[in-house]
Amino acid sequence: xxxxxxxxxxxxxxxxxxxxxxVAKAIEADDIKIKIAVIGCGDRGTxxxxxxxxxxxxxxxxxxxxxxxxxxxxxxxxxxDATIEIYKDYNTLLRSKDVDAVIIATTLSEHxxxxxxxxxxxxxxxxxxxxxxxxPQALELVxxxxxxxxxxxxxxxxxxYTPLYFKIKDMIKKGYLGKVTQVDCRWDRNNNWRRPVPxxxxxxxxxxxxxxxxxxxxxxxxxxxxxxxxxxxxxxxPTQIMATxxxxxxxxxxxxxxxxxxxxxxxxxDMIGNFGSTLxxxxxxxxxxxxxxxxxxSMLVNDAVFYPEKRAIKELQTVDGVTGATKIEWNxxxxxxxVADKEKGGSWYCLKxxxxxxxxxxxxxxxxxxxxxxxxxxxxxxxxxxxKTLQSWKPExxxxx
Amino acid sequence: xxxxAKEASNCKFSGRSFFMSLxxxxxxxxxxxxxxxxxxMYSLTGLAQGTTYHISYYAPTSKITKVQIDxxxxxxxxxxSVYKPYSLISAxxxxxxxxxMDYHFKKVIEKSLEISKKSNxxxxxxxxxxxxxxxxxxVKTKNLPDSNQIKSILENVGYQHLxxxxxxxxxxxxxxxxxxxxxxxxxxxxxxxxxxxGKGIHRFIVELGGELIVKGKKPKNEFFKVGIEAVNAEDFxxxxxxIEIDRGAVTTSGSYRKFHQAGGKKVNHLIDPxxxxxxxxxxxxxxxxxxxxxxxxxxDNVLMGLGLKKAMxxxxxxxxxxxxxxxxxxxxxxxxxxxxxPKIQKF
Numbered sequence: 039x040x041x042x043x044x045x046x047x048x049x050x051x052x053x054x055x056x057x058x059x060x061v062a063k064a065i066e067a068d069d070i071k072i073k074i075a076v077i078g079c080g081d082r083g084t085x086x087x088x089x090x091x092x093x094x095x096x097x098x099x100x101x102x103x104x105x106x107x108x109x110x111x112x113x114x115x116x117x118x119d120a121t122i123e124i125y126k127d128y129n130t131l132l133r134s135k136d137v138d139a140v141i142i143a144t145t146l147s148e149h150x151x152x153x154x155x156x157x158x159x160x161x162x163x164x165x166x167x168x169x170x171x172x173x174p175q176a177l178e179l180v181x182x183x184x185x186x187x188x189x190x191x192x193x194x195x196x197x198x199y200t201p202l203y204f205k206i207k208d209m210i211k212k213g214y215l216g217k218v219t220q221v222d223c224r225w226d227r228n229n230n231w232r233r234p235v236p237x238x239x240x241x242x243x244x245x246x247x248x249x250x251x252x253x254x255x256x257x258x259x260x261x262x263x264x265x266x267x268x269x270x271x272x273x274x275x276p277t278q279i280m281a282t283x284x285x286x287x288x289x290x291x292x293x294x295x296x297x298x299x300x301x302x303x304x305x306x307x308d309m310i311g312n313f314g315s316t317l318x319x320x321x322x323x324x325x326x327x328x329x330x331x332x333x334x335x336s337m338l339v340n341d342a343v344f345y346p347e348k349r350a351i352k353e354l355q356t357v358d359g360v361t362g363a364t365k366i367e368w369n370x371x372x373x374x375x376x377v378a379d380k381e382k383g384g385s386w387y388c389l390k391x392x393x394x395x396x397x398x399x400x401x402x403x404x405x406x407x408x409x410x411x412x413x414x415x416x417x418x419x420x421x422x423x424x425x426k427t428l429q430s431w432k433p434e435x436x437x438x439x
Numbered sequence: 440x441x442x443x444a445k446e447a448s449n450c451k452f453s454g455r456s457f458f459m460s461l462x463x464x465x466x467x468x469x470x471x472x473x474x475x476x477x478x479x480m481y482s483l484t485g486l487a488q489g490t491t492y493h494i495s496y497y498a499p500t501s502k503i504t505k506v507q508i509d510x511x512x513x514x515x516x517x518x519x520s521v522y523k524p525y526s527l528i529s530a531x532x533x534x535x536x537x538x539x540m541d542y543h544f545k546k547v548i549e550k551s552l553e554i555s556k557k558s559n560x561x562x563x564x565x566x567x568x569x570x571x572x573x574x575x576x577x578v579k580t581k582n583l584p585d586s587n588q589i590k591s592i593l594e595n596v597g598y599q600h601l602x603x604x605x606x607x608x609x610x611x612x613x614x615x616x617x618x619x620x621x622x623x624x625x626x627x628x629x630x631x632x633x634x635x636x637g638k639g640i641h642r643f644i645v646e647l648g649g650e651l652i653v654k655g656k657k658p659k660n661e662f663f664k665v666g667i668e669a670v671n672a673e674d675f676x677x678x679x680x681x682i683e684i685d686r687g688a689v690t691t692s693g694s695y696r697k698f699h700q701a702g703g704k705k706v707n708h709l710i711d712p713x714x715x716x717x718x719x720x721x722x723x724x725x726x727x728x729x730x731x732x733x734x735x736x737x738x739d740n741v742l743m744g745l746g747l748k749k750a751m752x753x754x755x756x757x758x759x760x761x762x763x764x765x766x767x768x769x770x771x772x773x774x775x776x777x778x779x780x781p782k783i784q785k786f
Contacts, residue, residue, distance in 0.1 A: 357681050358495055358657075361691045361726055362649040362668030 072162075072396055075101035075137045077128050077152055078144030079113035081233075082166060086141055087116055089385045096393040100136045103128050106243060108236055128152050132159040139190075139396060142166060145246040146253050150175035157186050162396050164389070166194040167266070168258040169409030173417045173435070176410040180437050183406040190395045192402035193409030195266040196384035199391055202342055205378045206328075206335055207271040209344070215330030216350070221268055221311040222327040225260040228320040230288045231296070248292035250424075255294030256315040257281075257419045264326055265302075265419075266404075266412040268311055271328075275411050276302030276311065279429040281422035287318040300419040313419075335376070339384075342376040407437045478642070478658045487512040487647055488520065488624060496635060496643035497657060503638055511630055518544045519623045521567065522577050532567070532616040537609045547619050547626050547733070548601075548608055554622070554737040555598035561741045563712035565600055567618035568592045570710050573717060576618075589715035596712050624648050625690055625736025632732075650690040652732045665689050667726055667763065667783070682781040688732035692739035693724030693765075709743055720746040723772065726763040728780055734759065751777070 074090065074097045076083050083104070090097045101123035102113045110124055125131040132140070132155055139162035142152050150170045156163050170176040183191055197203040209215060235244045246252035247259060254262075269275055283298035297318060302311035326337040333346040388404075395402045418429040478497040483505050485492055494508065518527045518541050531538040540548060554562045569592055570576050572584040584592070600615040601608065624647055631645045632652045642655035644663050653663045662683035668691065682689070692709070709718040725742040729735035738760055742750040747766050754762055754777040761780040766773055776783065 357664040357666035359493065359644045359646040359651045359653075359663070360649065360666040360668055361646075361651060361689045362693070 071096060071098045072393060073098055073100040073136050073138045074141060075099070075103065075123075075131055075134070075139070076113065076141045076143065077103040077131065078142060078148070078166075079104040079109040080143065083141065083143035084109075084113055084116055086143060086164075086385060086389070087113060089383070089389055091116075092386070093389060093393070097389070101125060101131050101134055103131045106240065129155060132156055132161060138162060139164065139392075143194075145243075146258055147171050147246075147251060150179060153179060153191070154182060157182055157189060157191070160186075160189065162190040162392075164192050164194065164392050165409070167409070167412070168254060168262045168416050169193045169406070169413040171254065171417075173414055176413040176417075177434070177437075180406055180410050188399060190392065190399075190402060191406045191409075192388070192392050192395060193404045193406070193412075194385075194388060195263060195270075195404045195409070195412060196388045197263055197267045198270055198404045198408075199387035200384045201387070202340065202376065202378035202380060203267060203337070205376060206337060206342060207267075209335060209376075210271050210328065210330075214332060214344070215328060215335060216332030216347075218272075218307070218328055218330040219309055220327075220329040221264075221309065222325065222329070223261065223264040223311070223313045224322045224325040225256075225264070225315045226320050226322050226324075227317050229317065230290065231317050232290075245292075248294055250293045253294055254416050254420055256283075256296075256298050256317075257300060257313075257423075258416045260315050261298075261300060261313045261419075262412055262416050264313060265300075265311075265415045266408070267326075268302075268304075269411055269415070270403075270408065272304070272307050272309070274304050274307050274309075275431060275435070276415060276418075277305040277431045278303035279415070279418040279422050279431070281419045281429075282426075283423040286316075295423065298419075298423060300423070302415070302419075340380045342378075344374045344376055346374075410437050411435070480657075483508060485509060485512075488516065488627065489522070490624075490648035492631075492645070492647040494631065494635070494643065494645050496640045497655075498640050498642070502640055503635065507634070508631060511634060512627060515543055515623065515627050515630065519547060519619050521618050521620070528617065528619065531608060531610075534610075535613045537607050540603075540606050540608050543626070543630070544608075545603070545606060547623055548603060550626070550733050550737060551619060551622055552598055552601065552603070554734075554741065558738070558741040560598060560713060561711075561744045562621065562737055563596065563598050564617040564619050564621070565596045565598055565615055566710055566712040567616040568595055568614075569712065569715050570618055573710055575710075584715075593715050596715070621740050622733060622737045624650050625688070625732035625734070628652050628688065628732035628736075650688070650732055650736055652688040653684050654686060656685045667691070680783055680785055682728075682783060684728075684781055688729050688735045689726060690729075690732060690735040690739050691724055691726040692743045709740060711744055718744055720744075721766040721768065722747055722750065723765045723767060725750065725765075728761040728763075729759055747775075751775075 076087055076099060079102055087099060090099055099117055099119070099122065102110060102117065103125040104110045104113065105126060110126070114122060114124060123131070123134060123136065131137065140156050141164045142149060142156070143166045144152060146168060149165060153163055153165050170179060210218065231247060233244050235241050242249055242252070247255070253259065280301040281299065283295035285292060285295055286297040288296045297316045298314065300313040302313070304311065324338055328335050331347065332350040333344055336343050336345065391402060394400070414435045421427070422429045476499055478499060480495060480497055481501050483494040483503070485505055485508065492508070516523055517525065520526045521528055521532070523529060527538060527541060527544050551562070551564045567576070569589070571578065572580065572588060572592055574580040595612055595614045595616070600611050601617070628645050628647050628650050629652065632643070632654065635643050635645065636654070642657060644651060644653045649668065651665065653665065656662055662685050664681050664683055666681045710716070711718050722743050725739050727735040727739045727742070729738070742753065742762055742764070745753055747764060750762070750764060754760055761777045763776040763780050763783065764774060
């Protein structure tokens with residue numbers, strides 16, 4: 039089936055389920071490109087556009103949408119496509135016949151309603167993290183998605199798609215770290231986290247991360263990646279949630295905290311997770327350490343090193359010598375670098391899999407259920423720090439059933 | 440694992456004399472003439488030739504120091520490291536016609552030329568300009584060479600461009616350059632081993648950059664266990680396969696770890712001196728067992744270049760070489776070995 043006849047045929051089919059099945063089949067049969075729209079053309083949205091442009095065999099960006107004119111102009115320039123459809127209202131975009139799938143990269147507060155509308159409009163969805171602004175929205179999206187089994191809803195927790203992180207998950211599963219009891223994460227910066235504002239009346243829209251009405255702050259924007267990775271790697275979720283934070287340095291009218299520390303207890307795993315972020319010191323920058331009885335793995339965004347414990351080194355050295363082509367080199371601190379494909383950035387692997395899931399009609403690794411679980415964690419952490427209370431996991435959060 | 444011989448005793452180096460000495464040893468022990476002296480294990484580790492070395496030996500008292508080992512390595516480096524601008528090999532590469540070789544350099548060059556002839560040029564130290572062009576030399580290159588560049592480089596590649604006259608190494612063109620990385624580590628291992636023997640140490644393992652030599656047994660009549668690195672598992676995983684030996688050298692060559700990404704391709708560091716391009720065949724790694732490390736080290740790359748079938752027939756003719764080969768067949772990793780390779784054991 040050629041692209042034109044595919045369009046004609048699919049437009050004849052009014053039923054949503056049928057339509058999406060048809061898209062999947064057509065893509066598989068003819069290697070047809072997915073027509074994708076980007077809703078929310080800020081840094082993240084345009085960043086994903088650039089990644090999509092490196093995958094012309096899989097995607098064609100057919101539409102863009104943003105409430106701010108200067109962002110639309112910027113996105114249009116990036117698209118280099120005079121025929122691209124431009125929208126200021128996502129509801130109008132969702133009615134376009136020339137859109138099979140949408141990327142939602144708006145402020146966190148908008149995620150739920152746009153995702154809901156996109157599901158109802160039978161579009162596949164790549165929804166940036168965190169999945170939703172709060173717990174009720176996450177629960178509702180889970181229910182709604184059940185009614186749309188043939189649409190792909192992938193959440194942008196990209197560590198689930200990065201080969202390095204995949205390898206580390208495998209290490210944990212195979213027991214190389216031994217019994218893990220502690221996880222240490224940081225994501226620190228030393229700047230005010232603000233973006234330049236073209237005119238003062240756009241302050242809240244551009245710097246939405248500063249305002250509680252739009253954003254889940256540092257926990258949602260930064261720590262959610264690591265929180266999600268731990269949920270995934272250990273197939274778990276925290277049961278007790280403690281957190282503290284404050285506007286400790288940038289007293290510039292912001293509402294979200296510039297300094298946070300989250301402490302999770304994973305009762306099922308007998309494990310503690312420490313997740314911290316400050317905007318006032320970047321010496322540690324990104325830090326992600328998983329500590330077990332046999333060793334620790336220390337991760338950066340693209341690199342990781344395994345540090346076996348002394349006892350485990352002895353176990354590793356049950357031979358008198360090892361022959362190898364290019365011998366494993368232990369670094370000066372006694373660690374072994376973990377080698378994984380890092381040719382592409384995390385977003386590339388995510389979008390590649392988004393294509394695969396749509397074309398083969400399969401459930402993404404980062405889906406509505408895992409996305410909801412992490413959204414619960416983020417919301418509980420924010421609740422704990424904003425209300426200065428201890429939070430607990432509730433049975434209704436067990437969306438996996 | 441498909442091994443042509445199941446018994447470790449088929450090994451070429453465990454011949455009649457070995458059997459006799461075992462018998463004599465057994466008789467001596469059982470008749471109470473000799474008590475086993477108390478032996479301690481001593482270990483030395485350090486950095487060498489861009490990698491590390493490990494020495495373990497059993498002796499009644501400590502007999503060697505790290506300073507001594509490091510000075511041996513320094514001697515070899517200042518003779519044969521292309522990474523040292525002051526080395527003899529660097530001087531040769533810059534020279535128009537010749538340099539005067541020192542003892543070690545001469546040994547290595549002689550062995551290199553011997554292996555080149557035996558392998559019909561599959562091993563060739565004049566490969567250096569090609570190795571550099573592909574970005575594996577001291578200077579990192581960004582762009583991969585094109586076919587014209589390769590063609591012009593190939594004019595300076597070939598061991599026939601080299602000649603030994605007394606203590607001099609001669610080249611017939613100024614642009615001929617050599618790199619003994621494929622064999623110098625093996626020589627270093629042998630040299631350290633002979634130093635240990637000279638100090639009266641007879642039970643040891645010397646390993647440098649994954650190439651090693653063993654002599655004697657550990658106390659309680661135990662063999663030295665030599666792990667063979669896994670080629671596809673996690674880089675940190677414990678060694679799963681090993682052999683037990685009391686003599687001989689083991690080295691491994693492989694395309695599985697040292698490579699870089701260039702132009703969307705994985706370029707590995709094993710360059711074919713005949714075609715000028717990096718090796719691409721079914722072999723992933725070759726582990727050689729031989730009398731000494733220089734021989735093992737020289738031939739592991741040769742076998743890598745031959746591919747599985749030719750490597751096996753080459754091995755059938757070479758009495759002093761045994762090998763364990765890992766290769767892919769229809770995407771599945773498999774392994775095999777020659778008849779005399781020590782028995783592969785699993786943890």
